[in-house]
Amino acid sequence: MDLVDLLNKRGIEYRKTNNPAEILISCTSGEHVDKSPSLSYNLEKNMFHCWSCGFSGGITKFMQSIGETVIVDVDSKQPYKIKKLKEKIRKLIEIDEIHLPEERHTYAGEFKGISGGVMKEFQAFTTQHLGLKDYICIPVYQFGKLKFLEGRYAGMVSGKPKYYRRPQGTSVSEILFPLDKIKNTNYIILVEGIFDMLNMWQLGYKNTLCIFGASNFNRKKLEVLDRIGVTRVDILMDPDAPGQMAATKIADLLNTRDIYSRNIKLPVGVDPGELTQRQAEAFLK
Numbered sequence: 001m002d003l004v005d006l007l008n009k010r011g012i013e014y015r016k017t018n019n020p021a022e023i024l025i026s027c028t029s030g031e032h033v034d035k036s037p038s039l040s041y042n043l044e045k046n047m048f049h050c051w052s053c054g055f056s057g058g059i060t061k062f063m064q065s066i067g068e069t070v071i072v073d074v075d076s077k078q079p080y081k082i083k084k085l086k087e088k089i090r091k092l093i094e095i096d097e098i099h100l101p102e103e104r105h106t107y108a109g110e111f112k113g114i115s116g117g118v119m120k121e122f123q124a125f126t127t128q129h130l131g132l133k134d135y136i137c138i139p140v141y142q143f144g145k146l147k148f149l150e151g152r153y154a155g156m157v158s159g160k161p162k163y164y165r166r167p168q169g170t171s172v173s174e175i176l177f178p179l180d181k182i183k184n185t186n187y188i189i190l191v192e193g194i195f196d197m198l199n200m201w202q203l204g205y206k207n208t209l210c211i212f213g214a215s216n217f218n219r220k221k222l223e224v225l226d227r228i229g230v231t232r233v234d235i236l237m238d239p240d241a242p243g244q245m246a247a248t249k250i251a252d253l254l255n256t257r258d259i260y261s262r263n264i265k266l267p268v269g270v271d272p273g274e275l276t277q278r279q280a281e282a283f284l285k
Contacts, residue, residue, distance in 0.1 A: 003043065010066060013037055028065040029055035098146055098167055100139060101129045107136050111154065113274065114198045122178070122198065130166050137166075138194055140177050147175055150194050172212040174220045179228075182207060186231040189284070190217065190250065192238055196272040200236075203280045214238065214246035222253050232260045234284060239266040 007014050013026040015037055024037040027050045039050040049056040107124040108116040123139050134155030140147045151164040177194065189208040191197050200208035211217045214237050225233070235250050237243035247263045254261045264283050266272065
């Protein structure tokens, strides 16, 4: 039996509104006489509010107010708030339990100029699962914990996202990769993308960290650098306008902790992910 049928059965006055998802009901709080229905009930969300006395809540509270018992099915569309909470919990569990897919194949070939040896060092793999078909995946760890999988599209179909992160929506606000591999240095090079970092490692600059996007350096990452004793940073962003704007902001943040920094401004058309050995040595001398 739906709510409207129940109201008719109980003889509780109500009227429809211009919104098909809302009806007005004579207040069931027992606190006042409601001659003109003033309790607004949303039939989609199963939430209500009385504009006269403030009585409000969800379906369970409403049913109790008219002497009915309700059994809540959290897998149904109702109640709205419980369903939303359950979805959030599922997402948190998915992020907490991220793991490498069992069916995966080590990728040790060259890709975008990155040698098979470097790809293997960073545990690159391919898989047909997790929506990562035709992506070369790099597992991203920090402080010994797998945070997410970063996929780079290597297929032939146009329109596919260049990068795909699993779980989707994972925050990178505290991720500096590969922080766990940085040993015994107070000098760091910051780059935007994961393949920029892989190229720099390939060239021998194994003090390079990826910030996952020019705009993704923040105080949390600054605190990480400060905590591990970094005193010097070379900022190696893309030479485009967003990259250079970001470089200025990064330098300003580093300055607040007295960390010396240089903005290594590359010529237009030269990308950190494509630097040659000779170019890197010239720009970083």
